[in-house]
Amino acid sequence: MTRTHWFAVRKELPHRSRLWLGVMSFLLPLAIWSLVSYVPFVWHPKMEIIDPGDVSYFRPGMLVDRKVFAKESAALQNTGGALPQGKRANPIYLPAPHAVAKAFFTAFTTPPKRRNEPWLHESLWQSIQVIFWGFFLSSLIGVPLGILAGTYDVFSRLFEPFIEFFRYLPAPAFGALAVAILGIHDAPKIAIIFIGTFFQQVLVISNTTRQLDPALLEAAMTLGAKRFSLLFKVVIPGVIQQLYRDQRILLGWAWTYLIVAELIGSSSGITWFITQQARYKNFDNVYAAIMMIGIIGITTDLLLARLGRRIFPWQRQPAQV
Amino acid sequence: MTQLQLPSYLDQPPAVKDRFTRLKQRPVILKVDALGKQFDTPQGPTTALQDIHFQTHRREFLCVIGPSGCGKSTLIRILAGLETYSSGQVLLDGQAVNGPGSDRGMVFQGYTLFPWLTVKKNVMFGLERAGKGRTAAEEVAREWINLVGLEKFEDSYPHQLSGGMKQRVAIARALATQPRILLMDEPFGALDAQTRARMQAYLLEIWKNIDITIVFITHDLDEAIYLADRILVLKAHPGEVQELIEVPVPQPRTVEQFLSPEFLATKKRLETLIHPNRDTHENVGEQLHMVRMVPLDDSVSSIF
Ligand SMILES: Nc1ncnc2c1ncn2[C@@H]1O[C@H](COP(=O)(O)OP(=O)(O)OP(=O)(O)O)[C@@H](O)[C@H]1O
Numbered sequence: 007m008t009r010t011h012w013f014a015v016r017k018e019l020p021h022r023s024r025l026w027l028g029v030m031s032f033l034l035p036l037a038i039w040s041l042v043s044y045v046p047f048v049w050h051p052k053m054e055i056i057d058p059g060d061v062s063y064f065r066p067g068m069l070v071d072r073k074v075f076a077k078e079s080a081a082l083q084n085t086g087g088a089l090p091q092g093k094r095a096n097p098i099y100l101p102a103p104h105a106v107a108k109a110f111f112t113a114f115t116t117p118p119k120r121r122n123e124p125w126l127h128e129s130l131w132q133s134i135q136v137i138f139w140g141f142f143l144s145s146l147i148g149v150p151l152g153i154l155a156g157t158y159d160v161f162s163r164l165f166e167p168f169i170e171f172f173r174y175l176p177a178p179a180f181g182a183l184a185v186a187i188l189g190i191h192d193a194p195k196i197a198i199i200f201i202g203t204f205f206q207q208v209l210v211i212s213n214t215t216r217q218l219d220p221a222l223l224e225a226a227m228t229l230g231a232k233r234f235s236l237l238f239k240v241v242i243p244g245v246i247q248q249l250y251r252d253q254r255i256l257l258g259w260a261w262t263y264l265i266v267a268e269l270i271g272s273s274s275g276i277t278w279f280i281t282q283q284a285r286y287k288n289f290d291n292v293y294a295a296i297m298m299i300g301i302i303g304i305t306t307d308l309l310l311a312r313l314g315r316r317i318f319p320w321q322r323q324p325a326q327v
Numbered sequence: 328m329t330q331l332q333l334p335s336y337l338d339q340p341p342a343v344k345d346r347f348t349r350l351k352q353r354p355v356i357l358k359v360d361a362l363g364k365q366f367d368t369p370q371g372p373t374t375a376l377q378d379i380h381f382q383t384h385r386r387e388f389l390c391v392i393g394p395s396g397c398g399k400s401t402l403i404r405i406l407a408g409l410e411t412y413s414s415g416q417v418l419l420d421g422q423a424v425n426g427p428g429s430d431r432g433m434v435f436q437g438y439t440l441f442p443w444l445t446v447k448k449n450v451m452f453g454l455e456r457a458g459k460g461r462t463a464a465e466e467v468a469r470e471w472i473n474l475v476g477l478e479k480f481e482d483s484y485p486h487q488l489s490g491g492m493k494q495r496v497a498i499a500r501a502l503a504t505q506p507r508i509l510l511m512d513e514p515f516g517a518l519d520a521q522t523r524a525r526m527q528a529y530l531l532e533i534w535k536n537i538d539i540t541i542v543f544i545t546h547d548l549d550e551a552i553y554l555a556d557r558i559l560v561l562k563a564h565p566g567e568v569q570e571l572i573e574v575p576v577p578q579p580r581t582v583e584q585f586l587s588p589e590f591l592a593t594k595k596r597l598e599t600l601i602h603p604n605r606d607t608h609e610n611v612g613e614q615l616h617m618v619r620m621v622p623l624d625d626s627v628s629s630i631f
């Protein structure tokens with residue numbers, strides 16, 4: 007058996023190599039992060055004060071620029087005072103991997119600062135609900151509309167020009183309006199996700215629907231399929247697998263609108279947690295929370311991909327995540 | 328090649344002549360009259376078909392042959408109702424054809440099986456559209472699947488089948504609704520020679536046993552002669568009927584007949600109709616302006 011060359015154009019690599027590369031794609035950024043965090047002579051533009059010596063405004067644990075530290079040291083050397091002690095450190099906004107890893111757990115176990123504030127898992131759950139409702143409502147209207155527009159020219163000509171125009175309007179621009187109309191709770195946030203998803207969704211779905219091989223429609227017509235059976239027995243089953251894949255991609259887009267959505271009105275969900283933690287300078291928590299969004303996103307996508315392989319057994323899926 | 332003394336393709340053995348007399352007494356199924364088709368293209372209207380007329384009788388096997396672009400596919404798509412026509416008329420059992428319907432089954436060159444349905448469900452598709460209940464449809468579908476010898480694959484999906492198997496399913500699917508006429512547009516064009524020969528034999532066997540009239544497009548002369556009662560020869564630009572040939576090869580057909588004088592005579596006639604001034608193989612080199620591109624002192628300087 008000959009092995010596929012690593013750089014063979016559009017050839018699938020063996021399973022082992024693919025797995026290995028998949029792990030590497032996560033390990034590589036982690037390695038760079040670790041390098042910057044743990045190897046003292048890489049970057050580390052700050053000095054963490056261990057002993058302030060005779061510098062009046064230095065405090066133990068304080069972070070100062072290396073230049074300032076050097077200047078103060080030089081000044082003291084000239085006047086003969088006690089030199090400050092310090093070690094090289096990264097700025098506070100770049101915590102080391104282990105700190106973030108620890109924050110993954112402590113963030114969940116640390117009670118909120120005030121009694122009426124939510125725990126982290128409550129914030130996350132709120133975010134997931136906002137995404138779910140925004141995406142669900144958008145799909146409820148967008149998917150049927152897209153299929154209709156992709157099947158019948160009438161609907162395509164009637165809807166698509168306006169939608170084409172509307173999708174250029176940035177969803178966050180509707181934030182203030184949404185709050186004015188829908189109040190300050192979850193409704194305007196769901197509306198933003200909806201606006202951000204819906205217009206793209208109709209266009210993507212209608213485009214995918216148009217990809218159906220017209221020969222299948224012709225074959226169906228010669229077998230006696232008429233209007234509605236053409237739609238329900240040929241068009242929809244013919245594209246449903248691709249629609250499912252589109253929906254997965256669109257769900258990813260919906261997540262990217264989450265932060266904006268949660269910032270409008272009163273800040274809520276994971277965004278509230280992130281801004282709160284950033285205010286207390288708990289950047290390890292901030293990173294942990296951002297990563298949680300990523301982890302939730304990719305896990306749902308993997309689950310949906312697996313589910314897709316189960317419900318659409320008629321085609322071998324091309325290798326994809 | 329030595330020139331054989333061939334009979335004329337018009338000389339029919341008595342049995343064949345007799346059969347054609349009887350064939351023409353059968354009821355007419357399909358009647359095409361002064362059919363014309365124009366396409367509007369950016370370069371202006373082009374005539375794809377002009378003044379086509381022919382008729383087929385019940386249980387006849389008609390092949391349509393002609394050079395590429397002469398409008399064979401256009402013709403069969405018009406018969407199927409998938410394409411409109413500009414002039415003339417198409418009558419099926421005396422009724423004007425208007426849009427596609429299950430009285431005309433169609434088998435395409437690309438297999439056009441529904442990839443999301445199993446073999447059995449594919450065959451059931453037309454039956455269910457015709458209002459048959461699930462169990463009844465399933466029963467009929469099974470019969471057809473058995474008939475094309477795919478009972479082991481009734482629960483397989485199309486992507487799990489070979490080309491020949493897919494085309495057998497397509498034939499079963501088209502016939503299951505019991506159409507009056509089966510339209511086939513180069514159905515075996517994508518198959519290898521052996522599979523193709525097997526499929527031709529299958530098709531003849533099916534045709535012999537059921538009440539079906541077949542219109543079959545091909546560009547393979549042997550295939551046309553082997554399968555057809557009559558061959559409709561079209562010419563290109565514009566697509567017109569050149570000749571309707573009654574194949575003098577006796578029925579039922581066998582592969583041994585490929586070398587019979589009638590077969591060869593028909594083939595010669597088709598060749599002169601379709602490639603009127605075909606180049607002989609000898610002057611191909613001159614046409615290509617070939618020059619020697621292998622050095623004279625090469626280790627393999629001559630292949631002769
Ligand atoms: N949709 C169309 N629009 C414009 N011209 C068309 C269209 N379909 C076919 N034609 C033209 O009509 C003529 C006949 O085409 P057709 O496909 O019927 O030929 P054919 O005999 O089936 O050829 P082949 O043997 O290559 O399959 C061609 O000149 C083609 O360019």
Ligand SMILES: [Mg+2]
Binds near residue numbers: 399400401
């Ligand atoms: Mg064709």
